[in-house]
Amino acid sequence: MMRRTKQAKSETHARIVAAAARRFRAKGIGGVGIAELMSEAGLTHGGFYAHFGNKDALVAEACAGGMAQSRDGLIRHVRKAPAEQRLARFIALYLSAAHRDHPETGCAMPTLGSEVARAAPEVRAAFTEAFVDYCGELATLFPGVPVAGALDEAAPDAAADEAMVLLAGLAGSMLLARAVDDPALSERILHASKAFYRAAFAGSGTTRSPGDEQPR
Amino acid sequence: MMRRTKQAKSETHARIVAAAARRFRAKGIGGVGIAELMSEAGLTHGGFYAHFGNKDALVAEACAGGMAQSRDGLIRHVRKAPAEQRLARFIALYLSAAHRDHPETGCAMPTLGSEVARAAPEVRAAFTEAFVDYCGELATLFPGVPVAGALDEAAPDAAADEAMVLLAGLAGSMLLARAVDDPALSERILHASKAFYRAAFAGSGTTRSPGDEQPR
């Protein structure tokens, strides 16, 4: 298995990024070495530098990839529901036990956020872009009018502001639900947050949708 | 400088924990070695094991210490204000630019949360206890009655539930405000979150208090 075709190379590249996006979310950026990633992709470590200038370049791609993957999964799933229920479903899915228990396929914000804050400029740039995209996607789930007195006045782009606040709140709740070692407390964080954000953002269309569902 | 008096030992111990609490918040748990910490405490690395069984034991103490330190600083500061303004002040202080720009003395949840979720049992236990204490302290700032329809019904210990939700939301906003590389976007996350959580939790006593202040 020496030289590969052009197409095979880009497939390999994608395979490395996918492995990295999964492993980084599961064990942290600093907790995963290049040899481990390459081996998961079925290669040896030396070949890494045919695809990436250094580890940071991969981290940047993997961050963006991880954000986009979990975002698309959630948004796509939620779009199956009637418009007025979508936001409530998104919240329930994000704060589900299934999401908490599978960080490796879940949102990258609670898993990688604090490491990204200390990471190389290119990593932060990639993360920022993915976050902005996520806010844009999420904003489309909001009803046209500003909700529940959440913002100062009718500022421009109020839906994007609300999406940011919601996303940050969900990420924080997931961060803590995972950090805490008491399962009952973890459940309590998830439930209380779910009730709160539904009431604050998903208005009325909330009462009947079920608690937890499987994301992706 | 060989053997020290008993008192000197516990002072040294506290000095190592304080250095660790600062450095870990600044650079992450995995980003700081024992030699670096000991040198900041004015010692050589070999002496570490006279104070701690291993790195995890220090991490557990430093987590609890960092949580308690920033919590006490904020709560003490906020208690100077009249009761009905305290929660709004707490929110403003937590989401201040000063807090964002000084993670090394700030709250440990956004800086260490994702590493704690993957850390040794004793670390998670120490973090959990500190988080519960934090919720308890914060709950005392809430008015006696449940606020703003945040919870399903008048559940038992509603104030603690609200404190959890608020704390998680603030931590998430800070996490993202630090991760993002665009200063204007960071500011926007902070401002939008501040307005939202004040409206949701600090009821009316909000309009006149100023935006950012210095914590600690």
Added chain:
DNA sequence: TGTACATCAGTGAACGCGCGTTCACTGATGTAC
């Protein structure tokens, strides 16, 4: 289409480095007499 050669994806050994931890040692402190 067939042959000759350059390219380069992937291999695997090796690099320097910093990590957490260990260990023999030192000498001031605390204690027994």
Added chain:
DNA sequence: TGTACATCAGTGAACGCGCGTTCACTGATGTAC
């Protein structure tokens, strides 16, 4: 109170290990003729 000795906080060299990165090499692919 004064002396003799055990304790142990702190020193600094050394350990094995895994990390990110480099490099000479291989051989199938892509290209020029």
